[in-house]
Amino acid sequence: MNSPTPTFAPMPDAQGFFGPYGGQFIPPALKQAMDEIDRAYEDIRQREDFQQELAELFADYVGRPSPIFHAKRLSAQLGGAQIHLKREDLNHTGAHKINHCLGEALLARFMGKKKVIAETGAGQHGVALATACAMVGIPCEIHMGQVDVEKEHPNVTKMRILGCKLVPVTRGAATLKEAVDSAFEEYLKNPQDYLYAIGSVVGPHPFPKMVRDFQAIIGREARAQFLAKHGRLPDFVTACVGGGSNAIGMFTAFLDDADVQLVGVEPAGEGLDKPGRHSATLTRGHPGQIHGMACYVLEEAEGVPAAVHSIASGLDYPGVGPQHSYLKDIGRVQYQTASDEEALQAFMTLSRVEGIIPALESAHAVAWAMRSAATLPADRHILVNLSGRGDKDADYVADKLGL
Ligand SMILES: *Cc1c(COP(=O)(O)O)cnc(C)c1O
Numbered sequence: 001m002n003s004p005t006p007t008f009a010p011m012p013d014a015q016g017f018f019g020p021y022g023g024q025f026i027p028p029a030l031k032q033a034m035d036e037i038d039r040a041y042e043d044i045r046q047r048e049d050f051q052q053e054l055a056e057l058f059a060d061y062v063g064r065p066s067p068i069f070h071a072k073r074l075s076a077q078l079g080g081a082q083i084h085l086k087r088e089d090l091n092h093t094g095a096h097k098i099n100h101c102l103g104e105a106l107l108a109r110f111m112g113k114k115k116v117i118a119e120t121g122a123g124q125h126g127v128a129l130a131t132a133c134a135m136v137g138i139p140c141e142i143h144m145g146q147v148d149v150e151k152e153h154p155n156v157t158k159m160r161i162l163g164c165k166l167v168p169v170t171r172g173a174a175t176l177k178e179a180v181d182s183a184f185e186e187y188l189k190n191p192q193d194y195l196y197a198i199g200s201v202v203g204p205h206p207f208p209k210m211v212r213d214f215q216a217i218i219g220r221e222a223r224a225q226f227l228a229k230h231g232r233l234p235d236f237v238t239a240c241v242g243g244g245s246n247a248i249g250m251f252t253a254f255l256d257d258a259d260v261q262l263v264g265v266e267p268a269g270e271g272l273d274k275p276g277r278h279s280a281t282l283t284r285g286h287p288g289q290i291h292g293m294a295c296y297v298l299e300e301a302e303g304v305p306a307a308v309h310s311i312a313s314g315l316d317y318p319g320v321g322p323q324h325s326y327l328k329d330i331g332r333v334q335y336q337t338a339s340d341e342e343a344l345q346a347f348m349t350l351s352r353v354e355g356i357i358p359a360l361e362s363a364h365a366v367a368w369a370m371r372s373a374a375t376l377p378a379d380r381h382i383l384v385n386l387s388g389r390g391d392k393d394a395d396y397v398a399d400k401l402g403l
Contacts, residue, residue, distance in 0.1 A: 142167065220252075297319050357393075
């Protein structure tokens with residue numbers, strides 16, 4: 001199970017390609033800015049002092065390593081495989097996103113940037129970035145769809161308290177995709193002085209690589225923790241996939257473990273056969289381009305991204321990380337789906353059986369684990385990346401279920 005030569009480590013190539021996906025499909029001025037970010041990143045990545053500072057922040061600021069919890073009651077109730085939860089929900093700010101936000105904020109400081117700009121969906125990236133920027137001491141500007149501003153009120157309040165400038169975006173469907181467009185426009189005004197801190201493993205090279213590297217701590221810890229505790233690796237490792245950062249952060253350490261099945265869970269929303277009412281990009285989309293990268297996309301027409309939906313705002317994006325697109329094509333990761341309804345059920349079950357309120361995003365991976373565990377023998381192990389906590393979703397769910 002321990003492969004000495006990590007076959008996947010060199011990905012992407014120098015141009016940012018994972019097979020046919022990734023790259024930089026952007027204007028020349030922007031390409032220059034991205035190449036500068038890549039050079040700066042490759043520089044600090046190899047510096048002892050940078051790695052040391054990041055490791056210390058992970059430990060003392062984020063609270064890493066996050067534990068793995070064996071959900072014994074849930075497993076027993078399902079009567080099948082054992083479910084284990086990697087508790088990224090216990091991180092400072094309540095989700096995995098703080099991992100790459102700290103990396104990006106440190107990079108911005110290193111490059112002497114004057115402002116960090118970003119989009120946010122559920123508000124988790126916005127809060128995590130505003131947090132990291134507050135600590136590093138760099139001005140931060142967050143663009144957020146008006147629909148999400150209303151739905152994710154607690155996160156909006158937190159961002160204001162943390163001192164970032166919040167820009168509500170009202171155009172189009174007023175969700176994540178429009179927020180990305182708006183933030184990008186602001187960034188283009190001065191790419192020299194600004195850093196666009198992308199919130200997932202998406203966008204032009206080097207972001208899919210860089211965000212993955214910052215998130216890969218999840219899988220590195222989880223693999224070692226699981227081995228130490230059980231003397232073996234899990235049979236399945238699963239995570240929800242929006243852009244794909246928590247999933248790739250979890251999967252990277254396991255890519256060379258051929259016996260470990262990796263499963264990414266996309267949001268089937270109200271049903272895969274209802275165009276515009278799901279966000280299952282790898283399941284229902286096809287290769288194309290969006291936001292400066294080649295990847296699977298959900299499109300209405302060539303070059304026109306489709307409307308997307310998920311009960312979890314952090315998952316409703318019509319593109320997906322280029323590395324996931326590649327891992328799907330080569331068959332190393334299976335991409336499956338969970339619906340709004342299943343995610344809601346998993347949210348309630350995990351809350352009531354284990355006393356853990358998951359983010360609705362993470363509940364998609366829990367839903368897949370619950371569905372699969374029931375069909376497997378009790379000596380099988382499923383490791384779920386519990387990407388975040390559900391405080392932000394509590395009012396919404398209670399309203400919806402009349403609690
Ligand atoms: C943002 C978010 C996601 C989705 O983003 P990925 O890049 O796909 O990980 C998942 N879970 C939580 C808790 C989030 O905040």
